[in-house]
Amino acid sequence: MFRTGRGFADGDRLQVDGATVRLSVNPRARRVSLRLDRRGGEVIAVAPSQRLLPAAVAFARERGDWIVERLAEFPKTTPLVPGAMLSVFGEPVRLEQSQGRARWLPASADAPARIAAMGEGEGYTRAVVRQLKRRALDVLSDRTAVHCAALARPTPDIAVMDARSRWGSCTPGPTPKIRYSWRLALAPFVVADYVAAHECAHLLEANHGPRFWGHVQSLVGDHRPHRAWLRAQGAWLHGVGG
Incomplete structure (x- = not known):
């Protein structure tokens, strides 16, 4: 009011x-x-x-x-509308209008990957976001499994969320859990992979001390460019679909 x-x-x-x-x-x-x-x-x-x-x-x-x-100073929002182009883990993806359930269409020899969804306005945005969440869960689950194997740790329960204050979170313990922001799907693959490595390293170290960063470096190398990218582009990521 x-x-x-x-x-x-x-x-x-x-x-x-x-x-x-x-x-x-x-x-x-x-x-x-x-x-x-x-x-x-x-x-x-x-x-x-x-x-x-x-x-x-x-x-x-x-x-x-x-x-x-x-x-x-706020970045402009990026609407999710038919005809828009996104970069999903570095892969170009075109948004399309269609009938029926929303779906992800892989790239072909003559077309980029596509997200096809019906509706308009907020309904269309929600349908596209659901596909982005699924894509984020698939890719980040795979990368989490890879990093956990490298650290000799079992793969934890994984889910995606839309937190605004962090890109991921790790709850270690007997039943570990890792949560990721689905918006990492809109970041370059190497940046999202760094976040996965970061959270997996927390399975061994619950702090951000030298041993923790040593684990991260063993998984993805120099992490500083990826952290800098998130600081510079984080507000833009949160503006997608606004």
Whole structure:
């Protein structure tokens, strides 16, 4: 709900110099503050309590110029629409409109790989994302098995997710689990493979100490270019399908 009056509530949105600001009550916050939400393309005004929401609104309005400048820095979203071209693990893939269930069509001698799906708008996007998730799970499961074999570890349970704060996570133990962001499918293969190696190395080392990075290097070599790519292009990856 967009608010223009004095009665504000958690989750309300307001316009500040043409930009959207969402209000959020977070009891763990120590003070009123502003936070960038790259996924939603908006700024969040945080207050420690409901009582301080008007102060958060006032603070956001005082920082109108800063909000507009920060939002202008956000990468543009990349819509998933028929005719668009994607790079999936480095392979060109064309999006097509079709009837019936969404499907992945392998590349042929005269055409790139394709994702064919029906519908339009958000429905079409969801169908394409489901295919990308399946592709991500297939490739990352294969690479995880390869790296686990090299480390003499059993292959853990693997799944894909859409986390915004990390590209992968590893839960070691008697029943280890590894989770990957499906958006790694949109990264170059070597970058996604580095993330798989990174998470597999956590099966042996739960920290980021020298022994951990030694395992990563034994699997993929110099990891620094891949980490740099994710830092530079991560926001773009999260904008695909936005």
